[in-house]
Amino acid sequence: MDPLKHICEDPLERKWVWISLFLAIVMGGMLGYYAIASNIHPPSNVETIDSSRLHLTEEFAEDNLGVKANPDGTVTVTMVAARYGFYPPRIEVPVDTPVTLRIASADVLHGVHVPNTNMATMIVPGYISEVNTTFPETGEFSLLCNEYCGLGHDSMWSRLVVVPKNEGGQSS
Amino acid sequence: MNDDKAAGLALASMWVGFIAFLAAVVLGVYQVAERSGTFPAIESPELYFASVSTHGVLMAFVLTTFLVMGFGYYTATTSLGQKVWNKPLAWFGFWLSVAGVLTAAVPLLTGHASVLYTFYPPLKAHPAFYIGATLLVVGSWIWCLEMIMMMAVWKRAHPGETVPLAMYGTVANAIMWVITSLGVASEVLFQLIPWSLGLIETVDVGLARTLFSWTLHAIVYFWLFPAYIAMYTLLPKAAGGRLFSDQMGRVAFIMLLVFSVPIGFHHLYMDPFQAAGWKFLHMTGTFMVAVPTLITGFTIIASLEIAGRLRGGKGLFGWIGALPWSNPMVTAAGLGFLMLAVGGFGGMINASYAMNAMVHNTQWVTGHFHLIFGGTVVIMYFAIAYHLWPKMTGRQLQSNGMALTQLWLWFIGILVLTLPWHQLGLDGQPRRISSTPYDASLVEMWQPNEVAMIVGGVILLISALMLILVLVKTHGNAQAESNLELEYAEPLHSILRMPRLMNGFGFWTLLVVVYMIASYGYPIAQFFLMETHGTVPWSI
Numbered sequence: 245m246d247p248l249k250h251i252c253e254d255p256l257e258r259k260w261v262w263i264s265l266f267l268a269i270v271m272g273g274m275l276g277y278y279a280i281a282s283n284i285h286p287p288s289n290v291e292t293i294d295s296s297r298l299h300l301t302e303e304f305a306e307d308n309l310g311v312k313a314n315p316d317g318t319v320t321v322t323m324v325a326a327r328y329g330f331y332p333p334r335i336e337v338p339v340d341t342p343v344t345l346r347i348a349s350a351d352v353l354h355g356v357h358v359p360n361t362n363m364a365t366m367i368v369p370g371y372i373s374e375v376n377t378t379f380p381e382t383g384e385f386s387l388l389c390n391e392y393c394g395l396g397h398d399s400m401w402s403r404l405v406v407v408p409k410n411e412g413g414q415s416s
Numbered sequence: 417m418n419d420d421k422a423a424g425l426a427l428a429s430m431w432v433g434f435i436a437f438l439a440a441v442v443l444g445v446y447q448v449a450e451r452s453g454t455f456p457a458i459e460s461p462e463l464y465f466a467s468v469s470t471h472g473v474l475m476a477f478v479l480t481t482f483l484v485m486g487f488g489y490y491t492a493t494t495s496l497g498q499k500v501w502n503k504p505l506a507w508f509g510f511w512l513s514v515a516g517v518l519t520a521a522v523p524l525l526t527g528h529a530s531v532l533y534t535f536y537p538p539l540k541a542h543p544a545f546y547i548g549a550t551l552l553v554v555g556s557w558i559w560c561l562e563m564i565m566m567m568a569v570w571k572r573a574h575p576g577e578t579v580p581l582a583m584y585g586t587v588a589n590a591i592m593w594v595i596t597s598l599g600v601a602s603e604v605l606f607q608l609i610p611w612s613l614g615l616i617e618t619v620d621v622g623l624a625r626t627l628f629s630w631t632l633h634a635i636v637y638f639w640l641f642p643a644y645i646a647m648y649t650l651l652p653k654a655a656g657g658r659l660f661s662d663q664m665g666r667v668a669f670i671m672l673l674v675f676s677v678p679i680g681f682h683h684l685y686m687d688p689f690q691a692a693g694w695k696f697l698h699m700t701g702t703f704m705v706a707v708p709t710l711i712t713g714f715t716i717i718a719s720l721e722i723a724g725r726l727r728g729g730k731g732l733f734g735w736i737g738a739l740p741w742s743n744p745m746v747t748a749a750g751l752g753f754l755m756l757a758v759g760g761f762g763g764m765i766n767a768s769y770a771m772n773a774m775v776h777n778t779q780w781v782t783g784h785f786h787l788i789f790g791g792t793v794v795i796m797y798f799a800i801a802y803h804l805w806p807k808m809t810g811r812q813l814q815s816n817g818m819a820l821t822q823l824w825l826w827f828i829g830i831l832v833l834t835l836p837w838h839q840l841g842l843d844g845q846p847r848r849i850s851s852t853p854y855d856a857s858l859v860e861m862w863q864p865n866e867v868a869m870i871v872g873g874v875i876l877l878i879s880a881l882m883l884i885l886v887l888v889k890t891h892g893n894a895q896a897e898s899n900l901e902l903e904y905a906e907p908l909h910s911i912l913r914m915p916r917l918m919n920g921f922g923f924w925t926l927l928v929v930v931y932m933i934a935s936y937g938y939p940i941a942q943f944f945l946m947e948t949h950g951t952v953p954w955s956i
């Protein structure tokens with residue numbers, strides 16, 4: 245027997261409720277499956293840092309920022325977001341290579357996204373944001389701050405260049 | 417004027433809402449013009465962000481809260497046939513909210529609270545801003561208490577009877593709002609106010625954002641509830657038909673109450689301080705909240721079909737033409753549904769775990785909520801005003817024709833404003849920017865859409881002015897309104913006995929609390945379990 249029977253007399257409406265539930269579950273399920281199957285995860289590393297002392301940390305000290313090639317062929321990019329720029333202001337990464345971006349804020353909340361790619365994260369003071377991605381196309385991209393961070397928010401952006409594989413990666 | 421009906425309280429409340437609305441629309445037009453870069457003379461980030469902060473607060477907190485309260489008082493008294501539970505307290509709540517708005521307005525307008533309506537720390541506003549916002553919320557809690565008490569008193573006096581659907585929905589909203597506003601209330605009371613006053617040095621931004629997210633989703637249903645209540649209980653009657661199913665309305669309201677609060681978590685998809693597992697869990701929850709909306713769509717369209725057929729409409733779609741489109745409520749609902757259909761589709765993208773990254777914090781998001789919130793919800797607010805004003809003032813609407821034109825203009829304006837806005841988002845424009853000092857290739861691509869948005873804004877401003885004109889002129893109309901009773905729609909099948917679960921909220925409230933603890937308990941507790949670093953205040 246239809247468990248909806250005692251709250252809803254109309255058979256057509258009951259059918260619709262079942263369809264709605266079905267739709268919601270299928271949509272949720274599909275996207276969930278897709279996310280797991282293609283291993284897409286939003287930045288969720290839950291790592292703390294003292295944003296007022298970035299310069300005293302090993303990882304985010306000024307000299308250590310930028311692009312580093314790892315022995316396993318992947319690339320790690322370390323960046324600091326601070327009003328109103330991303331440092332270093334220009335990074336070069338190789339195409340089709342797994343890139344791990346690790347970004348910390350030195351002051352307020354920022355966000356970053358690269359238009360026309362799915363590279364995006366919030367940058368929250370007190371926490372490190374880690375994004376894993378690969379850039380499938382070479383070219384010059386803009387890295388835009390997309391969370392209001394103060395009156396200069398508009399002008400907070402920097403350059404990301406995706407270069408052919410053999411040219412390696414660097415920053416300036 | 418029958419005082420039992422609290423028309424004075426309802427009118428005062430809704431007027432505050434609409435005055436805030438008009439001011440905010442003017443600011444909105446300034447914003448689209450400033451942003452476009454077409455008028456160098458008016459460009460200024462200081463002004464722009466003061467304006468967007470004020471616009472956002474007025475639209476999202478002031479218009480909505482006062483409209484919900486005013487409509488709630490009127491629905492409660494008319495559907496129950498009962499006085500306001502405690503009238504002096506209700507007026508006190510109203511004035512407390514007004515005082516809150518005025519307190520917050522000072523720093524907002526003087527550029528000391530340009531932190532946007534989401535006021536994320538560690539950007540710090542003047543303490544008066546947080547204190548004003550708190551007073552507004554406390555005022556709204558008094559309204560919640562009034563609604564809950566009125567239903568309780570009525571049930572005691574009418575044992576075994578079914579609470580009218582309009583009241584059932586109103587109380588669902590009141591309970592939902594109390595639970596969901598606790599998030600932002602704890603953020604403001606325990607973190608932001610003491611921190612902005614210098615009593616504590618730092619706040620944990622992760623915790624603050626998590627608490628805020630607790631409020632951030634269900635608040636949109638707080639805004640939406642009056643629209644749904646009007647669709648279920650006033651629209652079928654206005655269209656000349658019956659409500660297809662009273663029970664399904666209750667099911668939808670209950671589902672909104674239960675499902676909407678815990679899913680605020682989806683606003684943290686892109687935040688690094690919450691783990692992927694939690695985000696994933698909440699994504700599935702987010703899809704459940706589509707169910708009450710799908711049910712509502714079905715029930716309302718079915719009710720309209722009944723009305724159309726009763727009026728002689730034939731064939732598969734003939735009933736649509738037979739509906740009384742000269743009735744503002746019917747027109748607003750029709751246009752509102754169209755906007756909801758377009759916007760609902762976009763919402764699915766926002767809610768999806770993976771696609772969200774493409775549009776997160778781009779203009780897509782602002783375009784999306786202007787379409788659903790500024791479009792569907794607000795057009796129903798207009799319809800509610802047009803429907804109630806004659807009952808509350810005892811004067812006929814002056815004039816119905818102008819009201820209809822106003823609704824159509826609003827619909828057109830919203831489409832002209834928001835479709836290009838979505839496109840800007842897809843083309844990568846970040847939200848919340850006052851200018852576009854980026855690559856020429858990006859800026860050139862954006863420009864035509866920016867200009868189209870100005871056209872949309874101007875159409876909306878004209879429409880908003882017409883709304884105010886109609887309401888003002890109605891007060892002074894010499895023609896008295898003959899029917900002062902607010903008539904609620906009869907259900908198609910008469911209600912014999914309502915199951916207890918669908919006539920009260922005890923069980924459902926308990927369920928939300930348990931669901932909330934399960935879904936937010938650990939994500940909040942983690943901030944006290946791990947070693948975190950707070951952040952000092954930063955000025956804009």
Ligand code: HEM
Pocket residue numbers: 441442444445447448451468471472473475476479532533534782786789790791794833847848849872873874876877
């Ligand atoms: C003439 C009509 C309107 C125009 C031209 C307009 C324009 C704008 C603009 C340009 C922004 C800034 C967006 C950004 O930079 O991210 C904005 C923000 C906002 N608008 Fe409107 N708007 C209008 C009507 C409305 C309505 C009717 C509502 C809701 C009832 C609304 C609610 C909001 C909210 C809550 C924000 C804050 C967004 C944020 O802080 O990110 N607006 N509006």
Ligand SMILES: [Cu+2]
Pocket residue numbers: 327328353354355389390391392393397400
């Ligand atoms: Cu920034």
Ligand SMILES: [Cu+2]
Pocket residue numbers: 632633634679680682683
């Ligand atoms: Cu939400």
